[in-house]
Amino acid sequence: MSTQIGVLSVPAKRPASRVINLIQAWLPKLVLAPSLALVLVGVYGYMIWTAVLSFTNSSFMPSFRFVGFAQYARLIANDRWHTACINLVIFGVLFIGVCLALGIFLAIFLDQKIRQEGFIRTVYLYPMALSLIVTGTVWRWILNPGLGLEKLMHDWGWTSFHFDWLVRSHLSVYTLVIAAVWQSSGFVMALFLAGLRGIDPSIIKAARVDGARLPTIYLRIILPCMRPVFFSAIMILAHLSIKSFDLVKVMTAGGPGYSSDLPALFMYDMSFTRGQLGLGAASAIMMLGAILALLVPYLYSELRSKRHD
Amino acid sequence: MTEMVRKPFSFNRVLIYTVLLTAAAVYLVPLVVMLLTSFKTLGDISSGNLMALPTHWTMHAWHKAWSTACTGVSCEGVxxxxxxxxxxxxxxxxxxxxxxxxxxxxxxxxxxxxxxxxxxxxxxxxxxxxxxxxxxxxxxxxxxxxxxxxxxxxxxxxxxxxxxxxxxxxxxxxxxxxxxxxxxxxxxxxxxxxxxxxxxxxxxxxxxxxxxxxxxxxxxxxxxxxxxxxxxxxxxxxxxxxxxxxxxxxxxxxxxxxxxxxxxxxxxxxxxxxxxxxxxxxxxxxxxx
Incomplete structure (x- = not known):
């Protein structure tokens, strides 16, 4: 539509200028072409490629002997995959829940006209600038059963304090939650703070005139207004959990045994160290499925609400 | 935001600042631990604790991490x-x-x-x-x-x-x-x-x-x-x-x-x-x- 205006508005008298106009009309498409090619191949093409691999019996090298859903059947019967999926649910629910609770709590406190708000916000958010490998390294040290937190508490006088989750097979997944919450809760705080700033202060004033107390106002009026922020925060955090790889690789490497395994680590191990490409591809497709199950309803509702604006 | 909040020494104000600053301190702990530990000797690490200051400040660990620590087969630091x-x-x-x-x-x-x-x-x-x-x-x-x-x-x-x-x-x-x-x-x-x-x-x-x-x-x-x-x-x-x-x-x-x-x-x-x-x-x- 707008390109047509461009072409028409410049008088096309000589053939040379007509050629220029033609090029002008095609330029935007030419500029986009390389990126479109990258995305078509690198995202869509490769997704299909991985899907195809998941239906073959590829082991160390890709093969094209199709075996139907056999890899998926193996995956579902696989104990380690089972553990990884249960861990993902535990990790995801706790990570999202604690991040939301902490983020909302800090955002509300920080929204009370605080002096030095900028500085405090900077402190809450700096972990987001770090690599998860750095986060994992430092938390692995802090949670070290012998010399870490336990020793600190003993030295400070709490001699019965005991903390060895990192090496306990049914507890190691919770150490991942601790580190991940430290990394991301400040970010959730920033999202909610931005949401709180967008709320009309006259609503609060009116409620106060009616005699409502501040906690009631937040619980009954303000938080319900922030539904979109809740949705996007949950989306982002769920997305982060499903993709979670770096942290578990450096903190526990899935251990002890494979007790703290997560799907992303499972996929990596099967594909790149165990030579089970078909199984790895099948697990990757399952991860994609999980993300799509989250994403599609979200995008659908987003698009609909935008159309109604 | 409200009159209650604007009073300079109200209990609520003190509470809010205490909570915010405590949280900030907690967020900073891992960075502090990283810094303190990196300047310690191995002896200090096993005798002290996470938040203890090094008895002997040293750049040894930094040198080693940079140029001689082992990262798998090679030992040339990071x-x-x-x-x-x-x-x-x-x-x-x-x-x-x-x-x-x-x-x-x-x-x-x-x-x-x-x-x-x-x-x-x-x-x-x-x-x-x-x-x-x-x-x-x-x-x-x-x-x-x-x-x-x-x-x-x-x-x-x-x-x-x-x-x-x-x-x-x-x-x-x-x-x-x-x-x-x-x-x-x-x-x-x-x-x-x-x-x-x-x-x-x-x-x-x-x-x-x-x-x-x-x-x-x-x-x-x-x-x-x-x-x-x-x-x-x-x-x-x-x-x-x-x-x-x-x-x-x-x-x-x-x-x-x-x-x-x-x-x-x-x-x-x-x-x-x-x-x-x-x-x-x-x-x-x-x-x-």
């Missing part, structure tokens, strides 16, 4: 990895930002039939779990002779970074009035003239946001580094992971912490100097995505 990360990040950031700027310009000011669809298709690339492209990408890089090279990593980071950079610039340029572009076109200015003479001069803030965001993402990436690089081209995150997980003899936590700080330093410096832009990228990239 300095190669550190420079590799720069060699990878700088071209990848510049290329993906440049492409994103042009894409955003087209998607906002030169829309054509189907451009919105293409934009949505690109956007979807922000959401996929990268596990789903690892195997084909590894095969492609191998065929192109780019496996285990820095150039290969740059290609990968550009491919999967373009969706984000395009999103940044598109959302920014949508805010520029169309009338400005239309007027320039009536005056005979073409596609590139408008971009370089009108759009670019007003794009400094979004370039800051985009470059800082991309740099942080690419510097901190581990997945692509560990899958697509080996030996000479591995980035710092892989180096750090190798160092931490090389299990020979006594665990040298002081060296681990020094290496972690080396890996964290560039992004921390960027955050301290330009945190405002980083936070804008964080919220723009995620809320609008």
């Amino acid at each position: 300095h190669h990895f550190f420079w590799n990360s720069f060699k990878m990040a700088i071209p990848a950031v510049l290329i993906s930002t440049g492409i994103g700027a042009f894409n955003g310009y087209v998607f906002s000011k030169w829309r054509f039939r189907g451009s919105d669809l293409i934009f949505s298709m690109m956007l979807f690339g922000c959401f996929i779990p990268f596990q789903v492209i690892l195997l084909p990408m590894a095969a492609t890089l191998g065929k192109m002779g780019l496996a285990n090279t820095t150039a290969g990593l740059v290609v990968v980071h550009v491919t999967y970074g373009v969706a984000f950079t395009t999103l940044f610039f598109r959302n920014y340029y949508v805010g520029v009035p169309d009338a400005l572009v239309k007027a320039a076109r009536l005056d005979g200015a073409g596609f590139f003239t408008i971009f370089f003479r009108i759009m670019l001069p007003m794009s400094v803030p979004i370039f800051m946001v985009c470059i800082i965001w991309q740099f942080t993402q690419i510097w901190n990436d581990f997945l692509f580094g560990v899958v697509f690089a080996s030996g000479d081209s591995q980035p710092i995150t892989v180096g750090l992971n190798n160092l931490v997980n090389t299990g020979t003899g006594v665990k040298e936590y002081n060296v681990n912490m020094a290496a972690a700080l080396i890996a964290a330093l560039p992004t921390l410096v960027v955050y301290v100097l330009a945190g405002k832009y980083f936070i804008r990228g964080l919220t723009a990239g995620s809320v609008k995505g």
Whole structure:
């Protein structure tokens, strides 16, 4: 539509200028072409490629002997995959829940006209600038059963304090939650703070005139207004959990045994160290499925609400 | 906000500040622990505790982490990895930002039939779990002779970074009035003239946001580094992971912490100097995505 205006508005008298106009009309498409090619191949093409691999019996090298859903059947019967999926649910629910609770709590406190708000916000958010490998390294040290937190508490006088989750097979997944919450809760705080700033202060004033107390106002009026922020925060955090790889690789490497395994680590191990490409591809497709199950309803509702604006 | 809050010494005010500052202290603990541990001797580590000051401050762990610590088979510290990360990040950031700027310009000011669809298709690339492209990408890089090279990593980071950079610039340029572009076109200015003479001069803030965001993402990436690089081209995150997980003899936590700080330093410096832009990228990239 707008390109047509461009072409028409410049008088096309000589053939040379007509050629220029033609090029002008095609330029935007030419500029986009390389990126479109990258995305078509690198995202869509490769997704299909991985899907195809998941239906073959590829082991160390890709093969094209199709075996139907056999890899998926193996995956579902696989104990380690089972553990990884249960861990993902535990990790995801706790990570999202604690991040939301902490983020909302800090955002509300920080929204009370605080002096030095900028500085405090900077402190809450700096972990987001770090690599998860750095986060994992430092938390692995802090949670070290012998010399870490336990020793600190003993030295400070709490001699019965005991903390060895990192090496306990049914507890190691919770150490991942601790580190991940430290990394991301400040970010959730920033999202909610931005949401709180967008709320009309006259609503609060009116409620106060009616005699409502501040906690009631937040619980009954303000938080319900922030539904979109809740949705996007949950989306982002769920997305982060499903993709979670770096942290578990450096903190526990899935251990002890494979007790703290997560799907992303499972996929990596099967594909790149165990030579089970078909199984790895099948697990990757399952991860994609999980993300799509989250994403599609979200995008659908987003698009609909935008159309109604 | 309210009269209750405005009173200078109310109980609530004290409570609020106490909670906020305690939380800030807790967030800072890991950084403090990293710093303290990195300046300790191994003796100090086993006799003291996480928050104890070193009895003997030493740079030994930093030296070792930088140049002699073992990261798997070789024992040359993390300095190669550190420079590799720069060699990878700088071209990848510049290329993906440049492409994103042009894409955003087209998607906002030169829309054509189907451009919105293409934009949505690109956007979807922000959401996929990268596990789903690892195997084909590894095969492609191998065929192109780019496996285990820095150039290969740059290609990968550009491919999967373009969706984000395009999103940044598109959302920014949508805010520029169309009338400005239309007027320039009536005056005979073409596609590139408008971009370089009108759009670019007003794009400094979004370039800051985009470059800082991309740099942080690419510097901190581990997945692509560990899958697509080996030996000479591995980035710092892989180096750090190798160092931490090389299990020979006594665990040298002081060296681990020094290496972690080396890996964290560039992004921390960027955050301290330009945190405002980083936070804008964080919220723009995620809320609008």
